[in-house]
Structure formats: structure tokens, C-alpha cells
Amino acid sequence: xxxxxxxxxxxxxxxxxxxxxxxxxxxxxxxxxxxxxxxxxxxxxxxxxxxxxxxxxxxxxxxxxxxxxxxxxxxxxxxxxxxxxxxxxxxxxxxxxxxxxxxxxxxxxxxxxxxxxxxxxxxxxxxxxxxxxxxxxxxxxxxxxxxxxxxxxxxxxxxxxxxxxxxxxxxxxxxxxxxxxxxxxxxxxxxxxxxxxxxxxxxxxxxxxxxxxxxxxxxxxxxxxxxxxxxxxxxxxxxxxxxxxxxxxxxxxxxxxxxxxxxxxxxxxxxxxxxxxxxx
Numbered sequence: 603x604x605x606x607x608x609x610x611x612x613x614x615x616x617x618x619x620x621x622x623x624x625x626x627x628x629x630x631x632x633x634x635x636x637x638x639x640x641x642x643x644x645x646x647x648x649x650x651x652x653x654x655x656x657x658x659x660x661x662x663x664x665x666x667x668x669x670x671x672x673x674x675x676x677x678x679x680x681x682x683x684x685x686x687x688x689x690x691x692x693x694x695x696x697x698x699x700x701x702x703x704x705x706x707x708x709x710x711x712x713x714x715x716x717x718x719x720x721x722x723x724x725x726x727x728x729x730x731x732x733x734x735x736x737x738x739x740x741x742x743x744x745x746x747x748x749x750x751x752x753x754x755x756x757x758x759x760x761x762x763x764x765x766x767x768x769x770x771x772x773x774x775x776x777x778x779x780x781x782x783x784x785x786x787x788x789x790x791x792x793x794x795x796x797x798x799x800x801x802x803x804x805x806x807x808x809x810x811x812x813x814x815x816x817x818x819x820x821x822x823x824x825x826x827x828x829x830x831x832x833x834x835x836x837x838x839x840x841x842x843x844x845x846x847x848x849x850x851x852x853x854x855x856x857x858x859x860x861x862x863x864x865x866x867x868x869x870x871x872x873x874x875x876x877x878x879x880x881x882x
Contacts, residue, residue, distance in 0.1 A: 720769075
């Protein structure tokens with residue numbers, strides 16, 4: 603993997619070196635115009651921050667490490683050029699994952715005959731975070747340097763739920779079974795914490811600059827400003843406890859004291875990113 607990234611870094615360095623050899627006034631340079639996207643072209647881009655950190659590490663005492671992409675923060679960009687200087691664009695951020703944590707605890711039943719016997723408690727968390735932005739882009743520039751601006755509609759959907767599985771069942775004879783203290787209290791004992799559905803949307807304007815290092819590769823950055831709104835649904839907590847000699851489960855809608863039944867917010871937000879884009 604490091605060899606691949608190093609090769610990419612060298613190619614980009616060569617592209618920059620070649621670009622520096624071009625005349626300062628590029629506006630009428632046909633070779634430079636051939637670097638720019640045309641009507642009918644597609645573009646695919648990714649956040650450039652991991653690559654920039656890698657290249658920076660090559661020149662530092664700390665050394666370089668292979669780029670890593672955390673999907674919660676990294677986006678995938680796509681464009682289609684309707685005209686040489688106009689394009690429709692989309693950006694997708696996707697974060698869907700499940701984690702499982704396990705911890706050994708005393709086996710309350712088996713320890714009666716086998717000292718030191720243990721069982722397993724498990725905590726499973728599922729997270730879904732999807733964000734999609736669709737927009738329209740205008741472009742203008744000289745030679746390899748291109749400015750762009752436009753607007754986009756952004757939508758997001760997120761949710762997190764946690765489920766607990768216990769090795770020691772709760773019974774009337776054992777109302778406070780041994781439970782992993784880092785997972786849940788003894789009584790009432792949490793079975794599931796179902797997070798509320800978080801829906802967000804917004805309208806944003808953006809402005810940015812791209813520099814074409816090669817005929818199909820550009821490095822650019824943009825800033826955005828807009829209005830975002832969100833609706834946060836209530837979470838639901840399922841727990842169990844022994845009441846009057848019986849094991850009972852209960853479900854409770856919950857929020858912090860500062861929240862209302864339905865949360866709705868409207869605020870001005872800013873954002874920015876650096877990206878690497880390939881055109882074909």
C-alpha cells in the first residue's frame with residue numbers, strides 16, 4: 603500500500619514540476635486548456651487531507667505513514683459537466699458500522715460448584731450516518747487555475763443503537779446477577795438503548811479554487827456557508843428488573859432535561875475541505 607501511495611505522490615510532484623515550467627500567462631496556452639474538463643466529462647474526487655499528511659511526513663523526522671480514511675469524516679465527490687464551465691455535483695459521506703465489546707464476569711450459577719467460573723457479557727453498538735449533498739457548479743479561470751462557485755442541497759440521516767447481552771440471567775432467585783459494571787448497572791439492568799433518528803437538511807453556497815497538476819488530476823479546496831436544520835427523535839431505553847418476585851421489562855422514552863419532545867434547530871454553518879479530483 604505504501605508503494606502505491608508513494609508512486610502517486612511522485613506522479614503528483616512531477617505534475618507540479620511540469621506545471622511550473624509553463625509560461626506565467628496561461629490564458630491563451632492551448633496545452634493548458636487541454637488540461638481542463640470539457641462538456642460531457644465526469645469527475646471523481648476524495649478528501650486530500652490523508653495524502654497531504656502522508657507527503658508531509660516524508661519530509662519530517664516523524665516519518666510517513668500510509669493514509670487512512672475515516673468514513674465518518676471523509677467524502678466521495680462526483681461531477682458531471684453539462685458544459686465546459688458548468689457541472690452538476692454530488693457528495694456522499696457514509697458511516698455504517700457495528701462494534702462488539704465483551705467482558706468476562708463471574709458465572710453466578712457455575713461458581714457454586716466450580717470456583718472461579720466465568721461467563722461473558724456483550725455490548726453491541728450499531729451506528730448509521732449517511733449524508734448526501736447535490737448541487738450546481740459554475741466555473742471560471744485562467745489556464746490551470748480554475749475558480750468555481752454554486753449552491754447545493756444537503757440531507758443527512760443518523761442513528762445509533764446499543765444492545766446488551768448478559769451471561770447471567772436475571773431471575774427471582776437472583777435479582778441482582780453479576781454484570782459487567784462498564785456496561786450496565788445491576789438493577790434495573792439495561793437491555794437496549796435505541797437512539798432517536800436524527801434527520802438533517804440544509805441549503806449551502808460554496809466557493810473554491812482548483813489547480814490542475816496534470817491533464818486529468820487537480821488539487822483544490824472550497825469553503826461553504828449556509829443554513830442547516832435538524833429534527834432529533836426521542837430515544838428509547840429498554841431495561842429489566844425484578845418486581846414482586848417477577849422479572850419485568852420496561853420501555854421508557856428519554857431525553858435530557860434540556861430537550862423537548864421534538865428538537866428542531868436552524869443555524870448558519872460554515873465548512874471547508876481540500877480534495878483531490880480525477881477527470882475522465
